[in-house]
Structures are given as C-alpha cells and as structure tokens.
Amino acid sequence: MGVVIIDGSTVGDFVADEEQFNKCADEKFAEMDLNHDGVLSRSELRKAFESFRLIESHFGVDVATPPEELTKLYDSIFERFDCDKSGTIDLEEFRAEMKKIMLAIADGLGSSPIQMALDDNSLLQQAADLEASKKQ
Numbered sequence: 001m002g003v004v005i006i007d008g009s010t011v012g013d014f015v016a017d018e019e020q021f022n023k024c025a026d027e028k029f030a031e032m033d034l035n036h037d038g039v040l041s042r043s044e045l046r047k048a049f050e051s052f053r054l055i056e057s058h059f060g061v062d063v064a065t066p067p068e069e070l071t072k073l074y075d076s077i078f079e080r081f082d083c084d085k086s087g088t089i090d091l092e093e094f095r096a097e098m099k100k101i102m103l104a105i106a107d108g109l110g111s112s113p114i115q116m117a118l119d120d121n122s123l124l125q126q127a128a129d130l131e132a133s134k135k136q
Helices: 008-016 018-032 042-052 067-081 091-109 123-135
Strands: 002-006 114-118
Touching: 002 123, 008 018, 008 091, 008 123, 018 042, 018 091, 018 123, 042 067, 067 091, 091 123, 114 123
Parallel strands: none
Antiparallel strands: 002 114
C-alpha cells in the first residue's frame, strides 16, 4: 500500500501512454485469468472484483449485501466487459473497458490533486509511478 498524490492528468497521461497502459492492463488480465486459458470467465471476473471489496464495505464499515443483488451487479459488470457477447472476456475487451474506467476516473478527479492510499499493484498506483518516473 502506498500513498500518492494524483489528479486527472496523472491518470489520463497513463492511459495515453498506450504501451505502458497495455502492459499494465495485460498483467492485470493475466492475474485474473486463473485457469490461464486466455479469456476471463464470469467467475474469474467476479473473484477479481470480490477481492477488491468495493461493494461489501461502505466508508470502511462492512455491510451485508444480499447475494442476489451481488449476483445481479457482477453479471452487469461482466456484460459490460463482454462486448461481443461471446460469454468470455478477451484481452482486447478487457483493455477497452479498463481504458474507459480509467478515463472516467481521470474525469472524476479533474485537475485538483488528491491524496490516495493505493494498493501497490493497482492501475492507479502504476499511473502515479509512471508520472513519478518522468519527473526524475
């Protein structure tokens, strides 16, 4: 876990650096592809999102979400990523959706720098690391 100061341009510049962004997205995809078949299944994507614990906590307090609501949510996330409706998510689909997510984060952050605690392996941390390496 690291603490960084980032703004929208940090994230936007990371996404714009296609080589670096794709490298990081590809690594994240490989981590999520538990059976190493080159695509993400519904269960692999769900396991990855469950590990982030974004839904089961609210301002640091654990909350109980009914399982059927979680299933609906994870299914809708999967459908969003599965652009060709093949029933799996390939690397290109993953990259495209992650790019959209990161650009939405950049837009939400805007130009005001904020301090964030980030997991060392997160795409946002990698964006901050890329910006820091350019300043050296």
